Structures are given as C-alpha cells and as structure tokens.
Amino acid sequence: MESRAAFYVQIFAASSHYQLQRRGALSSADPLVTIRQRSKALAIEKLRSEVDVQLRYPTKPVPDALMMTIFTLAVHDSIDVSSSIGDSLEGGREEAVAPMGYLAKCRDMQIYSWVHFGKEHMDMLVKLFEQSGGMTAINGSLFSIVLPLNDVSPRVPCQWGLRTLRHPKAWRPDDKAIKMLLVAGSYFGQPKKDSLTSSGLRLDGQMCETVSVLAGCSVVLDHIQRVGPEVVMDPHVWMGNCNWACHKLLSLGALLPVTREIYSEPEGEEKKALDVSAYCSELCRLAALLYFDQIIFPTFNPQAEIKSRLTSRLLDLLEAVQEGIDSHEWAMVCDLVRWAALIGAISSMAVGLAVMDRYVTFIANHCMGDAMYWGWEAVRDRLVSFLWVQDLDQRGQKIWQKTCETIKLKKRTAT
DSSP states (O other): OOOHHHHHHHHHHHHHHHHHHSSSOOOTTSHHHHHHHHHHHHHHHHHHHHHHHHHHOTTSOOOHHHHHHHHHHHHHHSSOOSSOHHHHHHSSOTTTSOOOOHHHHHTTHHHHTTOOOOHHHHHHHHHHHHHHTSGGGSOTTSSTTTOOOOSSOOSSOOOOOOOOSOOTTTBOOOHHHHHHHHHTTGGGOSOOSEEEOTTSOEEEHHHHHHHHHHHHHHHHHHHHHHHOGGGBSOHHHHHHHHHHHHHHHHHHOOSSSOGGGSSOOOTTSOOOOOOHHHHHHHHHHHHHHHHIIIIISOOOOGGGOHHHHHHHHHHHHHHHHGGGOOHHHHHHHHHHHHHHHHHHHHHHTTTOHHHHHHHHHHHHHHTOGGGGGTOHHHHHHHHTTSSOOGGGHHHHHHHHHHHHHHHHHHHHHHO
C-alpha cells in the first residue's frame, strides 16, 4: 500500500464498525478495543509524518490515500463507540428513525450518518484540496461511496452510468417483483422531455425519469428484504442506479425559483395562474429526496438537519401553493399531493411534533375527502404508483390514523 497511514486507518475503521455493531459496550481488555486504539495511534503517527512531507513540498501531487486517511480518521474518531449503534437507535426512537434497511447496513450508512467532523480535520482537508487545484481536480469517486445524502448540488460529475436491472446476470425478479415493476412509479408515465403522468399532469421530464429509475431500485430492495441478497447477482448495477438517481435529483436543483414567489405578483397587477407543472415537479423532487433519505441511504443523525431542511421546504411548498389550485387542477394533483404529504409527514416524525402536526393538519384539510373512508389498504394501493415500499407502511398508517382522528375530533368539536 502506498501509504502506511492509510493501511492503519483502514484497520481502525474496520474495528470501529465491528465494535459499533456489537451489542453492548466492550471492556477495555477486549482484543477489538486494543486493536482499535493501537491502529488509531499508528495511523495518526504515520499521518503526521506524511502531512509534514506534503506541506514541505506544496508542488508535489497530493495522493488520494492521504486525503482518504484524514477523512476516514475524522469519520470514525468522531463516533461514540462506548455503546452499539443499535442501542443508539433503539432508545425509544424506533418509530422516528428509518428502518435498518439492507442498503443502510450494506454501506454502513447507520454509522456514517452519525458523523461530526472536527475543525482540525476539515482545515487540513481544505488545505490539501487547495494544494491539489480545488474540488474539480479531486478524484470524483474518492469520497462518493461513504458520504450520506446531502441536500446540495454535487460539485463533481456522476461516476455511474444508468444500466438495465432486468438482466439475468444482474437481478432475477420473482413473480411478485415483476408485478411490482408494473405498478411502481407508474404515475409518472413514460419519461420524455416533458412527461405526461397518468392523471394528465405534465411534469419535468428529467425528474420523471429519475423517479422512475428510483422506483425500479425500490422493487429490487423490496425483493432483497423479502428473500435475501442472493437474488441480486451483480449488486454494482443496482447500487450504481441508486447513486445515479441520487446524483440526478440533487443536480436538478430547485425546479421553482423561490417557493413563496411562485404566484405572488406586484401590487396592482392581476394574479397569474399558478404554474401547476413547475409546482408539482418541485414537489416530486423534494418528496423523492426525502424518500431517498428514508429508504435508500437512510440518515439517522438529527444534527445533520437533512430531514429538518427537506421536510420544512416541502411543507412550505404544500402550504404556499394550495390556494393557487382550482378544482379542475386539484383532480389531477390530489393523489400526488397526498403521497408527497405522507412522505413528508413520515420524515417529520424524526424532526419534531410541531412539524408533524402541521403535516397532519395539512393532510386533514386538503388530502382526505372521500379517502377518509377508504381504509389504509386502499390508500396504500394508490401510493405504490409513486414511490412506496413496505418499510413505510407502519409509519404511514400511523400518520393516516392520526389524521382521521384529527378530522373526527374537529367534527365533534364543531357540533
């Protein structure tokens, strides 16, 4: 290996992951604890000498291994391993956080999403980035596998191409998966430049294509969770498509310039009709990002504030434009709005009761109607035509029941 620091930091990282996934705290005499502490000390010792050499010769190219060593050390040194990650998630918050899905554990997102970077780590990374010529000069795949979802546009191009899932060497769907493929994401129709949905609503074509890819990835994930990982012969195809979809969603950027200005006009001018297509395209994008955050690569650390930012932006959009939709347009968007609001409400369970109550109020006032009498199964049958998997059922049903109770209480109070 080109870097001794990189060698020792990988041992440190691996032992950290094993220790986090063990139930209960380990004694100081446990060999795993000793290995972790010793490898950390050696990694820091070797890293200091390698950084000193690099700073003495600023024209020398910065090795990828050096930056990855600092990053890996920052990640694993910032996590409390005194108790298992499972204990941290199960301390009365099991309803608020996303389930420990296959992809979360496969890429250890349940660990990386708890990361807090120290200032000294970030300062050194910035120095090395600048010495290398800036972000555009950095190997685009260097950090991509271990970074959780963030709600900012990527600064490097996507390293993954879109590949077909329906290939015998990639994935062999069973009968249930084949049926799910026909339904999942079907609302968005056949992706084109401007996609016409099944309700007659026209949405942004790139957004529809991305959500359709994400729907296919969700079916694979459901198949894995039902049967096991052996149903996927080449996981790189499936995971690459997940990466592509996430990168694409973030690269699209906001599909509305400023949420609260979409139907505000200067004083004295007649209010223009709401751009329903743009509104719903942005609605889908935000809901898809929240879906990604909860199902594909879940993040658990509330201090990252990803859920908080996305749920607030989605809710503001829902509330701000509601008055701009007439009855004819509402018939086209009601199912879409209901799905987006439920995705936001589920995510808000990890944010706080105040936000969740606002979602429940919105759903009760604008998304129920006759749906209140359908029952959860009938509601779920409509949700699967967007983005929906079994992992969302329990929390979705809780939100739905809470909404129904809110409506009943309101009616009793009125009488």
